[in-house]
Amino acid sequence: MIQLLANWILSFDILSGMGISVAWGLSLFIVAALIFVFVAANAIVLVYIERKVSAFMQVRLGPMRVGKFGTLQTVADALKLLQKEDIIPRSADKVLFIIGPWVILVASVVTFAAIPFSDTLLAANMNIGLFYIVSISSIVVLGIVMAGWASNNKWSLYGAMRSAAQIISYEIPVGITLIAVVAVVGSLNLQTIIQEQAGTGNLFHWIPIPLPNWFIFHSPFLFVAAFVYLIGATAEINRTPFDIPESESELVAGFMTEFSGLRWALFFLSEYANATLVAFLVSIVFLGGWQSPFADYEGTQIGFSIITLVAIMWTLFVRAKTGRLSVYPLGLSLVITIAAWLFPGFAIWMASPGIFWMLMKAGGIIFMLMWFRWTFPRLRVDQLMYVSWKVILPLSLINLMGVAIWMWLTGEIQF
Amino acid sequence: MSYFSNISSAITTLVDGMKVTMGYFVRPREHVTLQYPDEVWPIPTRNIGVGEIESYNTIRSKLVVDFEDCIGCKACERACPVDCIHIETFKAGPDEDIGTTKNDTKIKLRVTSFIIDMSECMFCDLCTPPCPEDCIRMTPDYQFISNDNVKLAVTPEERWRDRDHLIYEFSKVSPIERAQRQADAEKVAAAKAAAMEAKKAAAEKAAAAKAEQEAREAEKARAEAATATDSEAPPSPFISETPVDSAEPTPINIPTMESAPEPEPMDRIEVPMETIKTPEIPEVKPVSTETTAEPETSSEPDSSSEPENSSKGETENG
Numbered sequence: 001m002i003q004l005l006a007n008w009i010l011s012f013d014i015l016s017g018m019g020i021s022v023a024w025g026l027s028l029f030i031v032a033a034l035i036f037v038f039v040a041a042n043a044i045v046l047v048y049i050e051r052k053v054s055a056f057m058q059v060r061l062g063p064m065r066v067g068k069f070g071t072l073q074t075v076a077d078a079l080k081l082l083q084k085e086d087i088i089p090r091s092a093d094k095v096l097f098i099i100g101p102w103v104i105l106v107a108s109v110v111t112f113a114a115i116p117f118s119d120t121l122l123a124a125n126m127n128i129g130l131f132y133i134v135s136i137s138s139i140v141v142l143g144i145v146m147a148g149w150a151s152n153n154k155w156s157l158y159g160a161m162r163s164a165a166q167i168i169s170y171e172i173p174v175g176i177t178l179i180a181v182v183a184v185v186g187s188l189n190l191q192t193i194i195q196e197q198a199g200t201g202n203l204f205h206w207i208p209i210p211l212p213n214w215f216i217f218h219s220p221f222l223f224v225a226a227f228v229y230l231i232g233a234t235a236e237i238n239r240t241p242f243d244i245p246e247s248e249s250e251l252v253a254g255f256m257t258e259f260s261g262l263r264w265a266l267f268f269l270s271e272y273a274n275a276t277l278v279a280f281l282v283s284i285v286f287l288g289g290w291q292s293p294f295a296d297y298e299g300t301q302i303g304f305s306i307i308t309l310v311a312i313m314w315t316l317f318v319r320a321k322t323g324r325l326s327v328y329p330l331g332l333s334l335v336i337t338i339a340a341w342l343f344p345g346f347a348i349w350m351a352s353p354g355i356f357w358m359l360m361k362a363g364g365i366i367f368m369l370m371w372f373r374w375t376f377p378r379l380r381v382d383q384l385m386y387v388s389w390k391v392i393l394p395l396s397l398i399n400l401m402g403v404a405i406w407m408w409l410t411g412e413i414q415f
Numbered sequence: 416m417s418y419f420s421n422i423s424s425a426i427t428t429l430v431d432g433m434k435v436t437m438g439y440f441v442r443p444r445e446h447v448t449l450q451y452p453d454e455v456w457p458i459p460t461r462n463i464g465v466g467e468i469e470s471y472n473t474i475r476s477k478l479v480v481d482f483e484d485c486i487g488c489k490a491c492e493r494a495c496p497v498d499c500i501h502i503e504t505f506k507a508g509p510d511e512d513i514g515t516t517k518n519d520t521k522i523k524l525r526v527t528s529f530i531i532d533m534s535e536c537m538f539c540d541l542c543t544p545p546c547p548e549d550c551i552r553m554t555p556d557y558q559f560i561s562n563d564n565v566k567l568a569v570t571p572e573e574r575w576r577d578r579d580h581l582i583y584e585f586s587k588v589s590p591i592e593r594a595q596r597q598a599d600a601e602k603v604a605a606a607k608a609a610a611m612e613a614k615k616a617a618a619e620k621a622a623a624a625k626a627e628q629e630a631r632e633a634e635k636a637r638a639e640a641a642t643a644t645d646s647e648a649p650p651s652p653f654i655s656e657t658p659v660d661s662a663e664p665t666p667i668n669i670p671t672m673e674s675a676p677e678p679e680p681m682d683r684i685e686v687p688m689e690t691i692k693t694p695e696i697p698e699v700k701p702v703s704t705e706t707t708a709e710p711e712t713s714s715e716p717d718s719s720s721e722p723e724n725s726s727k728g729e730t731e732n733g
């Protein structure tokens with residue numbers, strides 16, 4: 001993408017004199033700025049969605065006053081945060097206190113460099129993309145420890161230590177789970193991983209249900225691995241139910257206790273950037289990334305028809321349960337289905353890969369994370385360690401071996 | 416084995432929990448939270464049992480006074496158990512015609528200030544039955560919130576600033592006129608007091624003269640008695656106590672024009688007219704998402720403040 005951008009810049013007559021290196025640097029800067037803008041806008045949108053989702057799950061309405069349905073609430077909050085006083089405690093370690101939030105933010109933003117949003121839209125097509133993301137995203141914990149240590153506050157330090165212990169524990173099952181996928185593909189390049197998942201096939205290779213060739217449907221082991229990865233990643237990004245580093249009821253705000261204003265906003269930004277990153281990674285590694293779930297336009301029509309049937313059943317179910325008619329899911333799926341049957345162009349567009357599918361899948365995963373967050377109670381520290389070392393780690397090892405055996409059984413690899 | 420049953424129970428309970436939250440997520444939330452300023456609950460109507468007046472068929476809430484009908488009899492002020500009504504009246508002159516009430520009662524007192532402190536009112540409705548003109552009454556408006564922090568009425572020192580918007584001034588007499596009335600009343604009172612004092616002084620002078628004469632007579636009588644017998648006569652109590660030089664009015668108790676509290680209400684004259692709350696009964700609308708007007712704003716003194724603002728805006732634009 002940087003190469004494309006540089007070529008595009010050089011294609012203008014006025015700019016062509018600047019030389020390839022200057023154009024390259026300029027496009028690097030533009031791409032970095034774009035990624036940062038994406039992360040910031042993403043945080044603002046996600047905070048609003050999170051507040052709405054939590055409100056709906058708790059039978060509230062959520063923000064309603066600023067803008068229509070409170071849509072501008074997070075913008076107002078962000079403006080308020082920017083104006084706030086920047087407080088550094090007198091006994092804090094000033095240097096670490098200042099660079100801690102930036103380390104966290106940078107570590108979570110730079111991982112987006114390797115995320116392929118579509119087949120062309122990615123900043124850097126690295127052959128070790130997956131490894132890069134996993135390794136860089138664990139730098140976040142360094143910033144957390146910095147922030148917690150520099151605050152010179154027992155809550156902050158506890159939070160930072162817990163975070164360190166947590167990431168050490170959960171990095172291992174997460175890594176092993178990803179290795180299982182890498183074993184299937186034979187590459188660490190994220191684009192290759194996505195391209196491997198094109199087309200449709202049978203569920204678990206033999207069960208005759210036509211499903212996309214995503215790795216979550218590749219084998220029972222990878223199906224479990226997807227959930228193992230989701231759990232481990234939730235723990236890595238410190239989201240509920242694994243939010244013990246900032247557990248509000250025990251540690252005030254954990255490592256964020258002493259931070260206010262802009263620095264605190266940076267924590268928030270990186271928190272949502274991390275959640276988005278996990279969502280992207282799950283959709284890339286297990287859900288086919290930017291691949292469409294439909295093989296061709298007939299597949300789109302049939303697929304949407306099935307979705308409409310499910311929506312009809314869902315509506316009837318809700319009507320039987322609550323006595324109310326919720327028409328929105330049904331109406332939406334009906335409209336899309338009719339459009340898919342009437343306009344072949346639309347169906348073809350739906351069947352084609354692109355950023356739309358990437359964002360849809362990531363959005364679904366983010367909703368899932370929010371769903372987790374507003375459903376589950378927080379784990380105790382020892383329970384957290386139990387889950388990691390005694391449950392998830394053995395499970396991921398079994399998955400790794402199981403995937404290898406599965407591939408030998410299905411004939412994907414021969415000895 | 417307990418290891419696996421632990422895991423399976425964990426998974427099933429987590430799935431159960433997620434089902435619960437998803438159930439709430441898809442549930443309609445139509446009447447969960449009342450979007451308060453936009454929608455309000457319908458006010459319950461019930462007869463509070465005083466007469467057959469239509470407006471009484473309501474909950475007991477904010478009081479209003481139909482000021483044109485108030486004759487200033489202070490019956491409501493006396494009835495109030497918490498003394499939160501403060502009325503100031505001045506007698507109209509004999510040739511002044513203030514008007515008549517809706518019951519054709521001639522108003523004889525000029526009510527320059529009619530304050531109800533709603534922060535003290537307990538909505539007992541004891542003040543409304545005694546009113547001979549039915550002009551103080553309860554309204555169904557229960558919303559006392561206000562956006563303005565300006566002083567709406569007189570604020571003696573004992574009042575807290577944050578209650579100011581709950582002190583309602585119903586009198587339509589302007590502060591200037593009120594100060595004028597007060598000054599006039601002071602003048603009349605001073606004149607009266609001076610007249611009283613003069614009269615009293617004259618009476619005292621006469622009394623003193625009389626006492627002196629009596630004393631002289633008593634002296635004479637005693638001397639006569641002393642010459643006649645040696646018995647003692649009781650001393651007269653009047654001699655030492657009677658002031659002799661009381662012809663001039665003493666400064667005590669006589670308010671002169673300097674000591675009259677005229678400068679103090681001058682401060683109040685500065686209070687612009689729009690800061691005084693003239694309550695009206697706002698229309699409280701039933702639940703509906705479309706009502707946008709805050710009921711509170713409708714009870715603001717629109718008539719006085721809005722033309723002011725608009726004219727200001729025009730001049731700024733011009």
Ligand code: SF4
Pocket residue numbers: 478494495496497498499500531535536537538539540541542543
């Ligand atoms: S309702 Fe009761 S407390 Fe309120 S002003 Fe009337 S008499 Fe006083």
Ligand code: SF4
Pocket residue numbers: 480484485486487488489490491492502545546547548549550551
């Ligand atoms: S009782 Fe009625 S007429 Fe008398 S002072 Fe009160 S409001 Fe006025």
